[in-house]
Amino acid sequence: MELQFFKDFDFTDFWNESTYSVRDYIEPFPEDDLIASIEEELGYKLPASYIELMRLQNGGLVDKSCFPTSEETSWADDHIAITGIMGIGREKTYSICGELGSQFMIEEWGYPPIGIYICDCPSAGHDMVLLDYSNCGKDGEPEVVHIDQEDDYKKTFLAKDFETFIKGLKEEDEFDNE
Numbered sequence: 001m002e003l004q005f006f007k008d009f010d011f012t013d014f015w016n017e018s019t020y021s022v023r024d025y026i027e028p029f030p031e032d033d034l035i036a037s038i039e040e041e042l043g044y045k046l047p048a049s050y051i052e053l054m055r056l057q058n059g060g061l062v063d064k065s066c067f068p069t070s071e072e073t074s075w076a077d078d079h080i081a082i083t084g085i086m087g088i089g090r091e092k093t094y095s096i097c098g099e100l101g102s103q104f105m106i107e108e109w110g111y112p113p114i115g116i117y118i119c120d121c122p123s124a125g126h127d128m129v130l131l132d133y134s135n136c137g138k139d140g141e142p143e144v145v146h147i148d149q150e151d152d153y154k155k156t157f158l159a160k161d162f163e164t165f166i167k168g169l170k171e172e173d174e175f176d177n178e
Contacts, residue, residue: 005049005163006056014169016061016084027058027089038088038097044116045139046088047131049163059087059095064169067158073148074127079175080146080158082119082129094120112153115142118162126150131162 015021030038030051039045061084068079075081086102089095096102102117105128111117119129126149131142144165146156159165 005052014064016063021061024093025059025084027087027092030088047162054088066170066172074150081122086118
């Protein structure tokens with residue numbers, strides 16, 4: 001597959017290849033009909049960069065799990081952390097339409113219905129990363145934001161698009177852990 005978005009990105013040491021990742025996150029590569037049915041179910045067009053990444057590996061835990069922020073969050077003064085990226089599918093627990101996927105977070109945890117929740121965080125549901133369609137409409141290019149359930153669902157801007165978010169993820173040891 002010729003890459004359109006991640007041509008210059010090195011995925012070495014990006015994914016965490018644990019048995020937990022295989023069991024609860026990684027779905028088979030998504031076909032066009034599955035993507036269309038997921039988009040219809042969720043009511044949003046998935047970003048092309050997200051689809052491209054999921055065609056390389058459809059979800060999983062990540063070793064590059066931290067994204068810098070310009071403001072404090074419930075996780076840290078200068079970054080957020082994710083556990084994994086939800087794949088396109090319905091079969092795995094942590095797929096965007098899986099048991100603990102995007103709709104579950106909206107319906108059961110009260111997260112705002114303004115997009116697709118794509119990354120879970122180490123807080124076990126108390127914060128999430130969202131493809132936010134608030135400014136672009138259901139067919140546009142969503143921003144990536146952090147939603148903090150513990151702070152009245154505070155929204156923190158992370159990246160202008162999914163590709164920028166992925167390329168901006170850093171390893172935890174790059175942050176001061178005092």
